[in-house]
Structure formats: C-alpha cells, structure tokens
Amino acid sequence: MIRPLVEMELKGMRIYKTFLFVNLLIMPLALLFMMIMNSSSRTSEDISYLVSGFIVVSLVSSFLGTLTNRVSNVFEPSVLELYSTLPPKISTVVLAQFLTYSLLVLPQVIIALSVIVYYQGVGRINVLLLIPALLITFLELGTLAITIGARIGNPYKAMAVTAVLPWLLVVFSPAYYRSSFLALYLNPVTYLLSCIRSAVGLERAGPIPWMLSVTLTVIFSILARRSVKAGYMLEKPF
Amino acid sequence: MNVIEIENLTKIYPDGTKANDGISISVRKNEIVGIIGPNGAGKTTLIRQLLGLLKPTEGSIRVMGKNILKKPGVIKETLAYVPQYPLSFPSLTVEEVLEYVIRMRDGNVSPTERRKKISEVLKLLGLERASRFFGYQLSGGMKKSLLLAMALVQELPLLVLDEPTSMVDIVTKHRLWEVIRNSNREGILLASHDMNEVKALCDRVYLILQGKVVASGTPGEIASMVKMPTEVRLIPEREIPPGVLPKEHRKRGDLYELTFNTLEDALKTVDVIVKSVGVSYLEIESPSFENLVINLIGRNAE
Numbered sequence: 001m002i003r004p005l006v007e008m009e010l011k012g013m014r015i016y017k018t019f020l021f022v023n024l025l026i027m028p029l030a031l032l033f034m035m036i037m038n039s040s041s042r043t044s045e046d047i048s049y050l051v052s053g054f055i056v057v058s059l060v061s062s063f064l065g066t067l068t069n070r071v072s073n074v075f076e077p078s079v080l081e082l083y084s085t086l087p088p089k090i091s092t093v094v095l096a097q098f099l100t101y102s103l104l105v106l107p108q109v110i111i112a113l114s115v116i117v118y119y120q121g122v123g124r125i126n127v128l129l130l131i132p133a134l135l136i137t138f139l140e141l142g143t144l145a146i147t148i149g150a151r152i153g154n155p156y157k158a159m160a161v162t163a164v165l166p167w168l169l170v171v172f173s174p175a176y177y178r179s180s181f182l183a184l185y186l187n188p189v190t191y192l193l194s195c196i197r198s199a200v201g202l203e204r205a206g207p208i209p210w211m212l213s214v215t216l217t218v219i220f221s222i223l224a225r226r227s228v229k230a231g232y233m234l235e236k237p238f
Numbered sequence: 239m240n241v242i243e244i245e246n247l248t249k250i251y252p253d254g255t256k257a258n259d260g261i262s263i264s265v266r267k268n269e270i271v272g273i274i275g276p277n278g279a280g281k282t283t284l285i286r287q288l289l290g291l292l293k294p295t296e297g298s299i300r301v302m303g304k305n306i307l308k309k310p311g312v313i314k315e316t317l318a319y320v321p322q323y324p325l326s327f328p329s330l331t332v333e334e335v336l337e338y339v340i341r342m343r344d345g346n347v348s349p350t351e352r353r354k355k356i357s358e359v360l361k362l363l364g365l366e367r368a369s370r371f372f373g374y375q376l377s378g379g380m381k382k383s384l385l386l387a388m389a390l391v392q393e394l395p396l397l398v399l400d401e402p403t404s405m406v407d408i409v410t411k412h413r414l415w416e417v418i419r420n421s422n423r424e425g426i427l428l429a430s431h432d433m434n435e436v437k438a439l440c441d442r443v444y445l446i447l448q449g450k451v452v453a454s455g456t457p458g459e460i461a462s463m464v465k466m467p468t469e470v471r472l473i474p475e476r477e478i479p480p481g482v483l484p485k486e487h488r489k490r491g492d493l494y495e496l497t498f499n500t501l502e503d504a505l506k507t508v509d510v511i512v513k514s515v516g517v518s519y520l521e522i523e524s525p526s527f528e529n530l531v532i533n534l535i536g537r538n539a540e
Contacts, residue, residue, distance in 0.1 A: 015329040084289040085319040
C-alpha cells in the first residue's frame, strides 16, 4: 500500500518539477557552494559547523515547510471524506508523505555529509552516533510537522504557520552562528544540531541533547499517532 | 435484507447543535434510495457518520448487516463514495488516478487487467478522450465523472453519492444518471438537491428537514402528499359542453384556460374533453417534483 502512495506523491510533483529542482537542489546547493567558497578565510571545522547547520535547516524546511502543508491538505474535511472509502488508512497516506519528503531531502543531506567528511576527515565521524542522530532529526521534525498539519487541517491556515515556524526555528538556533545564549536552548532544533555535531566530531557528545531530543521525538510521535489514528477524524470543533 | 440500515440516528455537536434527530433510513438490496433536503438539513452530517468520520450521539448504522461502530472496517471493504466537491489530483492524469485506486484496492491485479478495467470505466463515463488529462485540466463535469469512475472501478457492493451531478452540464448529467442506474450495485444511497435526479434515479426518497425525516416514500408517493393547482390550456376540436368545464376557466378565442385543484382532477376533465369533443392543442402545467418538495418543506417549517 505504501509504494503506490509514495509513487502517487512523487508523480504528483511533476508539474512543480522546476520549482522543486530550484528549491531542493539549486538554492540549497548554492548556499552550500557559498559556504565552501568562504573556506579560505575559515578553518575546516568552521565550514563543517555551517554545513552541519545546513543539514538541519534543510530538514526543517522540508518537513515543517512542505510536509506540514501536505498533511494539512489531507486533513481537510472533503479530502478525509474521499479517503474514508478508499483503501488506504489516513495514517498510511501520511506515512507515505513523510517517506516521500524524507526521500526528497536525502540528496541534500548526503551531499552535505560528503562535504563534512571532506573537511573533517572520515576519522572524526562517529557513524554509530551519526545514524541515530539523523534518524532522530528526521523523526522529531517529521512527527512535529505531521502533528501541526493534522491539527490545523487546512492548507491555507497552515501556510501562515509554515511561513513563520521554520524561520523562527532556524534563526533562533545556532545553525549558522555560534552562541550559547540561554534562550536558544528553548528551541528543539538546538539539541538536534548538538546531536549531529557531536556525531561528526564538532562537539563533545553530552547526554542532555540526546535525552531531550529522544524525549521530544517520543512526545511528537505520540501526538502525531493520536492525530492520524483518531477514529472519527471530523469529531473536533470546526 | 437492508444493505444500509440507519436507526434512530441522532448527532449533537459539541456546541449543542442537533444536526440529526432520530433519523431512520434503510436501503434494501438492489435499491436506490434518495435523501433530499435544503442546505443545513443534516444530510452531510448523516453521510459523515455513515463514512465513519463523525461519531453518532445516539442510534446505530449497519452496513451489510455489520454495525460500523463495532466494525469500522466494513466501510472501506464494502462502500464506495462520490463526494460532493469536485476534488481532483491536480498533477495526476485521469488514467493514473484510476490505476492507483485499483492498485491500492488490490495489489495483485495484473497490468493488463488493470488497463482493461480502466478502459471500460472510462468508456462508460465518456472520459476516454480525457484519459491523459491532468487533474488541473479537467472541467467540473469531468472531475465529477472521474470521482464516479474512482468509485465504480473498485467494484464494491455499495455506493454512496453526495450530489453526484452538481456543477455538471445536462448531457453529462444524463450520462451519469444512466451509469448510476445501470451500475448493478447491491444498494445506492444518494443525497441530492436536484429533485429531477432523485425522481429519475430513486426507488424511494427520504425528505430531511432540520435534522428529521419529515416524509418518505416513492417519488410518486411524495408527490401525492401535497395537492397543488394544475393549469390546462387547450383548443378543442368542437365546442365543449358547459357541464364539463371547471368553475375556474377562461376562454380567449378558441383557447380555453382551465384551473384545477389537483393534477388528478385536471387529467380526468381532459380525458372527458378528449373523448367527447376532441382536442387540437393541449398544454398541462402540473406541479414539478421540485415544487412539491418546496411545498412540503414550507409546510413542515411552519
């Protein structure tokens, strides 16, 4: 059931292919290019720091930008009505959307990781930490996006959130600058950055960011599951 | 056996609005049943409960003998639905949408069989030439036809249609009616504003007003519930004897304008005139089904 749904989602993007190509590859890679071009005035660690920030920012944009909008579209009453008698459950449709956007953002993540490996050297990368760090980042941001999208249930209203939330999460996190300002620790993205940076040898692997990120992932997963598994999906004030 | 059985269904929203109030509706095997009522009558709430999207406050809904509150899986297994809104998948072609629906319903259907099913349903609905059109290229009528195609291609026993021909041109409308009529389902429940549609398709009709069923029966029975004046204009071949004409009549040249309290009275008099003096021109303005329903709704609202 998942495969046709993922195929449907990917095929559904055909008419936006130029827009997607620019937004998913040209613009992010242009940013990456500028970071690399700036390498002569910075240490390789500085470059890796920025590129690791780029990985998380890409995931924030993909999930909290696009996925939230797509999920909110599925939760519109008229679309829920249509899917109510089609074979896939809403939870399966949403899972397929999460997988689709994970696949779409994957090239950026892989290219950015390759840049980090180039500057940091393979020896400093802890693969055993990197895999769970990426997994937690995908899951935490993905489930948060699903929860928000399902709760809003209206792509027009969701647009207001998706225009502001990723921006806030990125600006008030040490993605592209170094800071230990306390307010940044209210932002879950700060901890995800710490997890990824500790896995690529840019930070010491402390337990707090990991514990908080895992806890938030569990909480968002429960909330997302509740939203997509509800029996009577229109049984809420609207 | 009733393939759909809604018993004493009541739905009260959290804000206290009673959208359905003790509604009982049944669809017998091989029957097409219509639900009619004005906007806000409670039709959408009723359908959303039938689709398992809203929880009834009271009452029960049985689909193919199974209570959907206890076995919600029966909805997806037996029921196909055509929504009111002309939804579409903007960047998938008509053919692709149907292909995915078949694949999701049964992953084991071979590509050849899939193509055959798609081609059949496209032909049936007159969508062959639009098979490669993307959703965003479809007209309102084509979108509605595609939604019906999506429902039919799944080959499920029951069909629930929510205003299936709204926003559709008259030619497409008649084509869709024919497809629905000949769809060979075990039961069809149709909610509509279009009285002609209900009259053309339904074996029985339920009239809903303010969340309650206020009348039910065949379209003919509904029509007989209200007596409405009927006007007849005719030119007889010879002079009409005075005793035959009703009290309310006018003569303008050769043309007689007669007014009757009911359609039945009008037809009886016309029959007498035809047999006694013959008629060279005849025009009967009888109450439309639409007018009858408006009248019924008006009476109930009072």
